[in-house]
Amino acid sequence: MFSVASCLCALSLLSFTVAAPAVSSVTAAAHRTSSSAHTSTASPSVASKSSSATEPTATVRFASTDPNSPLWSLDSGTPAAIREGLGAPILGPTNPSLEQENPDLLAPPTTDSGSVSNAKWPFALSHNRLQTGGWARQENIDVLPIATSMASVNMRLEAGAIRELHWHKTSEWAYVLSGSTQVTSVDSEGRNFLATVGPGDLWFFPPGIPHSLQATNDSAEGSEFLLIFDDGAFSEDSTFLLTDWLAHVPYEVIQKNFHANTDAFSHIPATELYIFPGPVPDPKATPPQSPQGQVPNSYAFALSQVNATKLAGGSVKVVDSTTFPVSTTIAAAEVTVEPGAMRELQWHPTMDEWSFFLEGQGRVTIFASQSNARTFNYQAGDIGFVPTAMGHYVENTGNTTLKYLEIFNADRFQDISLNQWLALTPPELVKAHLGLSDETIASLSKTKPTVVGPA
DSSP states (O other): OOOHHHHHHHHHHTTOOOOOOOOOHHHHHHHHHOTTSOSSOOOHHHHHTOTTOOOOSSOOOOOOOOOOOOSOOSSSOOOOSEETTEEOOOOSOOOHHHHHHOHHHHSOOTTOBSOOOOOEEEGGGSOEEEETTEEEEEESTTTOTTOOSOEEEEEEEOTTOEEEEEEOSSOEEEEEEESOEEEEEEOTTSOEEEEEEOTTOEEEEOTTOOEEEEEOSSSTTOEEEEEEESOTTOOGGGOEEHHHHHTTSOHHHHHHHHTOOTTTTTTOOSSOOSEEOOOOOOTTOOOOOOTTOBOSSOSEEOGGGSOOEEETTEEEEEESTTTSTTOOSOEEEEEEEOTTOEEEEEEOSSOOEEEEEEESEEEEEEEOSTTOEEEEEEETTEEEEEOTTOBEEEEEOSSSOEEEEEEESSSSOOOEEHHHHHHTSOHHHHHHHHOOOHHHHHHSOSSOOSEEOOO
């Protein structure tokens, strides 16, 4: 249930104009004694001038309309644990670079309250596994305990380098950050697949389906990509690898299985390869001809070729099983937010949101019910997480375009817009909660704004 305070605070972010309603003597008294409220209260004579406003039924003070923006940025300002007379300067050791990146942790907005688990993890803090030909670093519940439903790996392959043939218990969804990657697979029916996936494009492999990844030489640097797994406890170090398996099968069993001669499998690596150098793949390569044919639904999706939906404050591309049929456990949106704009106040009814920030700077306040709310700041390379049904927004706090991914553990993208919900609720009911005028209610959007432009 939303309180008057939390709803009014949320609406102030959307720059709604709230008319001053008439208030009871109890409300006025509480309003006058609140240090964070206005210095004056509405009187009946003032309220009578705005006949379209309705007196709130709850006898509580109004939420503060004081600004709660970050107190400094990456480019300017001095971090200090002080806001509106609260707090004090730090006298002990400090970490200025981290404090500069996280103003809303050191000096939280006054609207933050209670406790919300940490919802930020920079990949820069993940341990990196270095290999000949590339590297991999991961995020899971070991480092971000709140993210129980999804984990991620950031992987880099030099041109020709191979992430060896392997499979997982979980599905694997990928977003290519740079360069191109050639992916191969065979499904349980013996149907095979091969595709080259470029920047901004996706691939998806269902649980248990074997596959390989190899960087092309489209870029001299090879490729880099983001992998998402639908289990927060997933570890990249516990995948099923071809070389690791065969190194632990008796040699005579291998010979018997393949009807091979004595020396045919005598050069199997004694330990896993994981990532290793290889010849640059032919960009025009095709899979071996299979008697069973090729997989009926492609494991790759050219998201880079999809036209973004332009919005007042940015753009969005949505991809889920309706457009990428094989992706039945992961849905996603690629979102841009212009300076001064925001991804609207919203929540996702049945799925968690795992996010990855690609460009720019932003902040997110997570509302966890029962007056619990906390604000986090994000930069490129950071991971965010919002549990199912928790209200939130994503605000661009920088001077350049904010671009990020919203990723969900579901087959369909769904969200609930606060703006649309209020617009499609009987006006008198909305007035009773928030004291809005007819003019303000009429300005609410009956379609989802998704990304709201600057005020």
